[in-house]
Structures are given as structure tokens and as C-alpha cells.
Amino acid sequence: MKNFSFFIKKIFLKRWILSLTLIFFLLSANFLIFTAVRSLFLTRGGYDEMSRLNKNGIFVSNLDPSSAGVDVTSVEPKRVNGVYDYIDKNFKYALHNEGDLITIPNDKSMDVPLVYMNKEYYDLNGLKSKVGKKLYFDYRLKSDKIPVFVGAGLSKNYPIGAEIKTEIPALGRKVTLKVQGILKKNECHANYYALNSMSYYNYSIIIPINKEFFMKANSAFKVDTILETIIINGSKESVSNLSKEIHDEWKIKVNFYSQKENNEFFEDYYLYRMRLIVILTIIFLAIIIGVSIWNAVVCVRLMKKDFTINLLVGMSYKELKKILYKSFAIIFTLNILVVSVHSAMCRVIAWKSKNALVVSYGFLGLASNEWLGVLAMILVDSLIGVIIVECIVKRIKKIPISLGVMQ
Amino acid sequence: MKNKKEVTKSLFRKVDIVELGCAYIAVFFTETFICYMKNLHLNLAQREIAEQIISHKVLIELLLSLLVVVFHYQFLVRKKTEIFCRILVGDTMREMTVRYLKDCMRILGSTFLVCVLVKFVFMLDLRGSYYLLCLFMLFILISLSQVHRYEKF
Amino acid sequence: MSRVIELEIKEKKFKNESLSSLENFKLEVNEGEKIAIIGESGVGKSTLLNIIGLLDGDFSGEYNIFGLSRKEMCDKELASFRNNKIGFVLQESALIDTLSIEENIKLPLCYADNEQKQFTLQDFEKITKAIRIENILKKKPLGCSGGERARAVLARGLIMKPKIILADEPTASLDEDNKERIVELLFKMNKKYNTTIITVTHDLEVAKRHDRIIKLERR
DSSP: OHHHHHHIIIIITTTHHHHHHHHHHHHHHHHHHHHHHHHHHHHHHHHHHHHTTOSTTOEEEEEOGGGTTOOGGGSOHHHHHHHHHHHHHHOOEEOEEEEEEEOOOOTTOOOEEEEEEOHHHHHHHTOOEEEEOOOOOOOOTTTSOEEEEEOGGGTTTSOTTOEEEEEETTTTEEEEEEEEEEEOTTOEEEETTEEEEEEEOTTOEEEEOOHHHHHHSOHHHHHHHHTTOEESSOOHHHHHHHHHHHHHHHOOOEEEEOHHHHHHHHIIIIIHHHHHHHHHHHHHHHHHHHHHHHHHHHHHHHTHHHHHHHHHTTOOHHHHHHHHHHHHHHHHHHHHHHHHHHHHHHHHHHHHHTOTTTOOOOBTTBOHHHHHHHHHHHHHHHHHHHHHHHHHHHHHHTSOOSHHHHO | OOOTTOOOSOSOOHHHHHHHHHHHHHHHHHHHHHHHHHHSOOOHHHHHHHHHHHHTHHHHHHHHHHHHHHHHHHHHHHTHHHHHHHHHTTOOHHHHHHHHHHHHHHHHHHHHHHHHHHHHHTTOOOHHHHHHHHHHHHHHHHHHHHHGGGSOO | OOEEEEEEEEEEEETTEEOGGGTTEEEEEETTOEEEEEOOTTSSHHHHHHHHTTSOOOEEEEEEETTEEGGGOOHHHHHHHHHHTEEEEOOTTOSOTTSOHHHHHTGGGGGSOHHHHHHHHHHHHHHHHHHTOGGGTTSOGGGSOHHHHHHHHHHHHHTTOOSEEEEESTTTTOOHHHHHHHHHHHHHHHHHHOOEEEEEOSOHHHHHTSSEEEEOOOO
């Protein structure tokens, strides 16, 4: 320990510019690894989720770029039901809509997003409550209370059986929601066609929709929901007809992509993106390692004398190596801490911004994919540490231990 | 004819010129490449990653310019004995400082010119390179004050 | 005999503290004289040598070298004086690691005018032969022994055939053989060219071989 603190004070801190630069380079390497791993696992998660939809007969709707930015309120109400009737008559379909916010009391004073889904979507999505019963869809809007799931963050204020009287924007009137189940922490789903981003349901309410609900909802909601329909038992021809029907009725161009087309898109985009991330990370890491080695070699060049004195007064190369490994272990630990704290702080900021679709829980501030990032940092740091220390020691061994060097 | 082996008055050796030149090139060309990325016709995945890199442009450049800081620092520390020896045999601190400034500027100027030429060929925005040029000139000016530190042995 | 150095120091500060040993200090040196400066460590011997060698002008007092006042000389003139009138012989460490021994010895030639350069280059071989370093000229300082490096430093100090040689502990850390060789060479220079020699040393035996010994003491 005495040797170690002497080494840190007299050698490491003596050339603080070099030490600080080395720390910055290694810190950037850690940020790079962490971000790459997190991004890879998020994309992988989204890809897995999407692959559930890649079955025969499933077609996912996607607004054509030529119709992007279309105003859903511009569609005439009487033309809305026509399309829905067409879908209802010809297909088995999954409906899903999210984006409405309501204000109800909760411990974090967040505006609560409402996530609407029909039975097909619910079955397809595999959404399960951690506690409580299954969600049912055959309620009567007029007489029954609407059974809902609430996110884990709302469980304190709204336990199972609790009732929430609130106005639902889709219906434009007050209804009573009854908590049927509570979702597990960090329940989320990937945004289709943006699989590397997730919407978290920690402060959301899942509302089941049935035909009665849909028919009584406002036009904008209907159009919005239909534009994100997933056709479960379609064929190329039938979805093409549907696409034509929507265009004829609403003048909006919607494409329906099949399993094969989606696979092609994912191969082209996400798998390629993941490959690109891995390749670029390796290239950047190689550059950072190269630069760090240069920095370390420069350090040795300037501190020939200090190393020689220490070796002359009895420090062995083995001991020197041990001290260097300890120093780098400390640097890497601090770097990992900085990256982890930064990530945890981002989570805290998300909580403070009260954006309910972004807030997520983590163990010691980090989500599970971020813990994988930490693990990757530890592995890569160990590798970088070994490379740099061995280079330094090799370089030091080349210095002749003589009086001349010291003078 | 000038003796090939004759010692020059410059503090720079070939290896120093190569090291400093490489450091400048690393930063200038990274900046140029990031500028070039903006003009490339990329597919969606490439564009997303390129945007990530572009949004971190300043950070990447600052990190790389640390190489130049390290070079100036270690160079002057290494040249401590040489500076003193040259003063002993007839050099002046002022002339040595001016020579150091000229040498640094020459290396910076030539790498900058190459970078500008590349940018000119690819019709890229020159502003980033000018900012870097100013930053490196600032580094050189700061390091000038360090030459005096080694006047006495 | 002409006077080469007339120095009168009233006060010299070192790191903001007055050096008592150099307070009201006077030194007059004639051409060809051999002077040894002794005294305990930190008393100001090397500081005095720096003042004499025109490296340090930060003192109150008067200094005339070869009849010229230091105060009236500009930086360039001081440098020119150091180049061709003063030869510094320091410890073996005062060599540039990245240059070969030959390049180190020829370093003063970079700052000499062309005529002097040609003239001096002719003597280069003679000096290296006399000092017996002709076989290590291509080597880098770190590849040489302590004695070889000390001789290289001496050669650099002599190459311009200076009028004054200032030697700061030239024999420190050398064995008896090398020590004797260095001192002999210095004295040979003195005899042959009537060079003035001022040596700072801790070694009393070496000091005794000079014409005059000046002992610096704290007051």
C-alpha cells in the first residue's frame, strides 16, 4: 500500500496532464461500450418483440411517407365507420392506440398515458399483470365499469379493485375504470418501425377496447387507431383491397407489410444497424486503445528517471506490474462509476421531467440492459488494462537501469 | 554544400514532426470526415448512426485535440535538457521560442492546407477547420510560455 | 596579463531570498588564471557560475567581461559571447539524448558564423582524438559510459576554443582514472591557449591544483 500510494503521488500525479488525458480516453471508451451495448440490447428486444408479429397472415399497417403528417381530424366522421366496418367484416385484427393523457392524482403527479388495445392485440402482445386477474373485453360500456390494468407506479394510489372516475379523451365523456391488475415493473413495448426505442407502461393505464367502445369513440381516435391496425388473417390481395378502401374513403395512403416484407425491412435496417454498431464500436475502440498506448508510452518516456529510481531501490518488475494493474483497476472502476452515475442521472432527469412513457425503474439506478452494459465495460476494460500495462512494462524493461539514466 | 549530418537549430526531430503532424491530421481529418458524412447518401441505419456521430462532433474533436495537448506538454518536458544546452552554446530563449513557434505553425499550416484542399475537392464547409486551426494556435501560444520554464537546468 | 572578468555583486536573490554568500561579493580574474570555487551545497557556487557565464543577469551590481559591461549587452550579444568566448563544462548529464555524441559536440557550431565554423571543424578531429572519444562519436549518450559522456561534455565546451572555461563539478560521479583525464585536459587547454578556467568543485584535491581557491560561505 505504501509503495502504491508513493507511486500514485510521485509518478501518476506528477504528470497529471498525461494521466488526465489517459483517463479521458478510457472514459470515452467506456461510454462507447456502454452506449453500444445498451443500444444493441434495446434493438434486440424490439426485434424479438416484432418477430412475434412475423407470422403467416399478419400484416402491419404503415402510413406511406406521402401521407405523413396527415390531419386525422380532416376525415369526415361518416366515412370513418365505413372503413372500420370493412375491416371488421373481412378480417381478424388487432387495434392499439396510445397517446391520450389524463390527469389523475398519483404519487409522482404525472400525467397518465392511456393505452387502448383490443383482445387480439392483448393476446398478441403477451401483456401480463404481475398481480390481479386477466383483462376481459366483453364488458358493456353503458352499465359496466371498464376493467383496466395499471402500471407499477400507479399501484400505490390505485390498488386492485380501486375505481377511477375520469373523462376518457377517446370517448369524450366520464367513465369509471376498475383496476383489474397491476403490470410488472418496466413493462414496455417497442415502437414498431423504431425498435430501438421503448415506451414504458409504469405510469400508464391499459384500457381494453371492444366493438362498442370503438363505435362510440370519436372520429380522430378511430382514424388514428385504424392507421395502426395489425391484420392477423390477411392475404396480399385482401390487404391491398383494404389499402385501396382506406385511400378511397380517407384519401390517405396506408401500406400493409407482410411477414416477409417486414423481415426484409428488419434485415435491411435493424440487423444491419446492429452490425454497423458493432463494427464502428470495434473501430473506435481500436483507435482509443492505440491513442491510450501512445499516451502511456509518452508517460514512460518522460518518467524514465522515476521508474529507474524505483527499480534501483528495490522494486521488482513484478511489483511494478502489480501497482500498474492496481492503478488501472482504480481508473476503470472510477470510469465505470462515472458512466453508471451518468446513466442513473439521466433516469432521474426522466422522472423529474414527468414524461410517463419514458420513466423506468432500475436496480441501483440502472435498468437490466444497462447492467449488461456495465458487464461489457468490465470485460473490455480488463482487456484494455492488460494491453496497456503489458505495453508499459515492456517499454520500461527496455530502459537500461544505470546511473546515466538517472542523471 | 550543406553537411547532411549538420545539427539544426530546431528543437524538432523527424519523429517529433511526424508525431505532431499525425495528431493534427487525426483531428482535422476526423472533422473533415464528419462534415463529409453530412453530404453522403446513406441508408436509414447509416444515417441514424451518422447523426449520432455528428451530434457528438465537438466532443470527439475536443477529445482528439487532447493528443495535441499531450504532444506539446511531453515535447517541452523532454526538451528540458536540450533547451538548456542550446542556451549554453549560444542560443537565446527568445530565438528558440520564435523558432519553436515557427516550426509548430509550419506543421499546423501544412496539415491545415491539406485538410482545406480535401474539403475544397469535396466542397465541404470550411468553418470547422478554421475553429480547429484557432484552437491549435491557442495551444501553441500556451505552450510557448512553457518553453521559458526550462531556461535553467 | 589582461583582466577578463571584473565582477561585483551587491545582492543576489535566489527564490526571493538573498544569498548571503554573494552579498557584496567581488571577483577579478586575469587571462589564463585557474580558479577553483568551493563551498558547501546550496551556498551559491553554481549561481555564481551562471552569473559569470552570462546565463543569469538578475542581480544588483556590475559585471564586465573582456572590458564590456554585461548591462550594455543585448540578448544576442550575450548569446554570441557564450558561443565563442565561454565554454561550459558541466556534469555528464548535460548532453542531448536524441543527438549522437558527434552532434552534441558540434552543437555550438550551429550558432557560429560560417568562417568560424570552417575553422573549428578542422579542429574537431584533433579535439576528439585528444579527448579519446573518436570511437563513440556515432553513439547516443545513453549508450556511453559516465566517463565517455563527461569527456563528450568537455569536448563540446572546448570545440569553439573559448577564452574562458566554466566547469561545474566536471569530475563528480567519475572514477579516479576519468577524473584525472578530465582535469589534465582542462589544464592542457589552459597551458596551450592561455584559457581562463573557473571550476566549481567539492573535491579539494582538484581545487588545490588551481592557482586560486575561492571559498563561498554563508554569512
